[in-house]
Amino acid sequence: MADEVEIRQETDRGGAKLGFAPWADPAARPLVRFDAVTKRFGETRAVDALSLDIFPGEFFALLGPSGCGKSTLLRLLAGFEAPSEGRVLLDGTAIDAVPPHRRPVNMMFQNYALFPHLTVEGNVAFGLKQEGRPRAEIAARVAEMLALVKLAPLARRKPHELSGGQRQRVALARSLVKRPRVLLLDEPLAALDKQLRGETQFELMELQARLGTTFVIVTHDQEEAMTVAHRMGVMDRGRIVQVGTPAEVYEQPNSRYVASFVGDVNLIEGRLAAVGPSGLLIDSTVGAKLATNQRVEADVGATVWVTLRPEKLRVATAPPAANENCVSGHVAEIAYLGNVSLYKVRLDNGFMMKAQLPNLTRVVERPIGTNERVWLSWTPDAGVVLTG
Amino acid sequence: MRRGASSFNLAAVALGLAFLYLPMAILVIFSFNASRLVTVWGGWSTRWYAELFADGAMLESAGVSIRLAALSASIATMLGTLAAIALTRAGRFRGRTLFTGMVYAPLVMPEVITGLSLLLLFVALDLDRGFWTVTIAHTTLTMCFVAVVVQSRLVTFDRSLEEAAMDLGCPPGRTFLLITLPLIWPAVAAGWMLAFTLSLDDLVIASFTTGPGATTLPMRIYSQVRLGVKPEINAVCTLMIAVVTAMLVVFSLLSKQTRANSE
Numbered sequence: 001m002a003d004e005v006e007i008r009q010e011t012d013r014g015g016a017k018l019g020f021a022p023w024a025d026p027a028a029r030p031l032v033r034f035d036a037v038t039k040r041f042g043e044t045r046a047v048d049a050l051s052l053d054i055f056p057g058e059f060f061a062l063l064g065p066s067g068c069g070k071s072t073l074l075r076l077l078a079g080f081e082a083p084s085e086g087r088v089l090l091d092g093t094a095i096d097a098v099p100p101h102r103r104p105v106n107m108m109f110q111n112y113a114l115f116p117h118l119t120v121e122g123n124v125a126f127g128l129k130q131e132g133r134p135r136a137e138i139a140a141r142v143a144e145m146l147a148l149v150k151l152a153p154l155a156r157r158k159p160h161e162l163s164g165g166q167r168q169r170v171a172l173a174r175s176l177v178k179r180p181r182v183l184l185l186d187e188p189l190a191a192l193d194k195q196l197r198g199e200t201q202f203e204l205m206e207l208q209a210r211l212g213t214t215f216v217i218v219t220h221d222q223e224e225a226m227t228v229a230h231r232m233g234v235m236d237r238g239r240i241v242q243v244g245t246p247a248e249v250y251e252q253p254n255s256r257y258v259a260s261f262v263g264d265v266n267l268i269e270g271r272l273a274a275v276g277p278s279g280l281l282i283d284s285t286v287g288a289k290l291a292t293n294q295r296v297e298a299d300v301g302a303t304v305w306v307t308l309r310p311e312k313l314r315v316a317t318a319p320p321a322a323n324e325n326c327v328s329g330h331v332a333e334i335a336y337l338g339n340v341s342l343y344k345v346r347l348d349n350g351f352m353m354k355a356q357l358p359n360l361t362r363v364v365e366r367p368i369g370t371n372e373r374v375w376l377s378w379t380p381d382a383g384v385v386l387t388g
Numbered sequence: 389m390r391r392g393a394s395s396f397n398l399a400a401v402a403l404g405l406a407f408l409y410l411p412m413a414i415l416v417i418f419s420f421n422a423s424r425l426v427t428v429w430g431g432w433s434t435r436w437y438a439e440l441f442a443d444g445a446m447l448e449s450a451g452v453s454i455r456l457a458a459l460s461a462s463i464a465t466m467l468g469t470l471a472a473i474a475l476t477r478a479g480r481f482r483g484r485t486l487f488t489g490m491v492y493a494p495l496v497m498p499e500v501i502t503g504l505s506l507l508l509l510f511v512a513l514d515l516d517r518g519f520w521t522v523t524i525a526h527t528t529l530t531m532c533f534v535a536v537v538v539q540s541r542l543v544t545f546d547r548s549l550e551e552a553a554m555d556l557g558c559p560p561g562r563t564f565l566l567i568t569l570p571l572i573w574p575a576v577a578a579g580w581m582l583a584f585t586l587s588l589d590d591l592v593i594a595s596f597t598t599g600p601g602a603t604t605l606p607m608r609i610y611s612q613v614r615l616g617v618k619p620e621i622n623a624v625c626t627l628m629i630a631v632v633t634a635m636l637v638v639f640s641l642l643s644k645q646t647r648a649n650s651e
Contacts, residue, residue, distance in 0.1 A: 127556035
């Protein structure tokens with residue numbers, strides 16, 4: 001196995017310190033390319049003129065609400081659907097005419113789709129048997145794969161004798177044992193409880209880094225996508241609205257849709273009042289003047305939106321010195337989440353703002369209570385100005 | 389919250405069961421009658437069973453019936469399973485509703501009409517009537533039942549299992565043999581049982597479509613009863629009840645397993 005598997009030490013995700021960034025390299029050849037792919041089901045366009053490149057060794061997440069076409073995209077790659085228009089390319093070759101059973105791509109299904117009449121071993125060996133591999137090789141590779149997912153002691157069990165987490169591992173082993181060029185994961189962790197999901201996310205990342213296989217995961221859970229993926233594509237109604245590293249998508253969303261789908265956000269509508277050398281000044285609907293050090297493609301007078309992440313706001317019980325980037329209101333609700341507390345603040349004009357404070361100490365009484373007047377303020381680089 | 393059954397309910401159930409099974413119970417009991425007279429009890433005996441097994445014509449008819457049932461059930465199972473697959477898998481093709489209706493129509497068609505129309509067909513085609521024409525007729529009748537049984541299993545079948553198999557490199561045909569068939573076989577076997585039982589029971593269609601040398605057991609019994617009921621008939625009927633009951637028990641066990649599999 002070692003001769004075929006490239007071991008990568010790099011496991012950093014999302015952050016700026018990434019050494020692995022083939023998408024930024026103009027000479028890099030994508031492994032998977034969706035070339036203006038449209039998939040129609042009757043009148044609806046599940047995938048709409050979508051183009052996307054995924055690079056070798058990448059862990060790519062497709063993120064979007066249910067019905068946005070992300071699963072259809074995966075099924076187009078697996079071969080269960082054929083594009084109505086456009087092409088799907090693998091390693092530079094169009095694979096639209098290749099049936100699913102001849103594609104070097106394997107899929108882990110959302111419900112795992114384990115064969116109920118076969119044992120764990122039988123399930124994992126199934127793909128290799130179809131290749132007509134010698135019996136000894138099948139046995140060795142199945143044993144190796146079961147050891148990798150820590151299922152060796154359960155090899156002779158049937159799927160109905162396993163827990164949800166164990167079934168998930170069988171499905172993973174079964175789809176990886178054929179050493180696919182691309183592994184497709186359709187909501188692989190949706191059926192697991194929260195704690196197990198968290199652990200499994202890290203195991204998936206570790207496995208992907210060890211094997212170097214290209215992973216494409218479909219999920220509606222933005223936390224999951226941000227945890228596991230090198231890059232993520234946010235989807236809306238059959239289109240990809242933004243592609244980027246988790247940090248790029250979170251800190252620099254390109255639309256209100258992305259800003260509100262990925263993470264919690266305060267969206268403040270305003271009118272562009274002035275464009276200065278150091279940034280923009282915005283008249284907002286929340287009463288305050290907002291200053292940012294950003295630039296946007298918009299004229300003075302245009303409607304813009306400022307997105308502010310709750311954790312970027314400062315909460316104070318006395319008015320801060322600066323007049324800009326500051327609003328005031330009463331605390332309407334406090335959600336204590338353990339590591340952080342989420343404050344819902346009703347501004348004087350009725351607008352609700354969310355602010356998040358880390359609980360750095362083990363205080364029993366909260367320093368700020370409900371109905372207390374507070375001032376929310378932020379720095380000029382905290383907000384992202386959007387025009388759409 | 390369970391309440392005991394009222395005496396009215398108990399009486400209704402008892403009367404219903406008696407209406408259904410009393411005649412059969414009498415038939416079974418009288419098959420062990422020592423007396424030659426069918427309606428007079430003369431003590432326990434198995435002599436009519438002994439006489440039955442010495443009756444060459446009766447045994448020959450039993451053989452015809454069993455071969456006929458096995459063969460027509462097997463063909464009907466194959467055709468019925470294919471029809472069920474077409475009905476559940478082919479999506480919305482033109483004339484699907486019509487096709488569905490046509491598959492189900494023989495379930496409610498009077499047997500006399502099925503029998504007569506088949507007879508006319510065989511005459512028109514100038515086929516020699518006999519074992520093979522009855523086989524064809526019974527296949528026609530029973531494949532609809534198989535289709536219904538198998539279809540009810542296929543609608544709950546998880547297609548992603550087949551997709552997973554194909555994804556792992558298994559061509560569609562082999563996927564059917566390795567994945568689909570092993571998972572739906574209880575339904576297929578139940579369909580076969582049902583088809584076998586129906587063929588074994590049938591008198592009307594067989595009478596229309598058979599020819600010399602292929603007298604089925606129900607036909608033999610019917611023709612003998614017209615000359616007067618011999619206790620031997622009670623014995624053969626008891627054996628038929630036993631076979632059919634066994635088949636139905638297996639059928640219901642298989643159906644139960646089918647439901648368990650699809651959950």
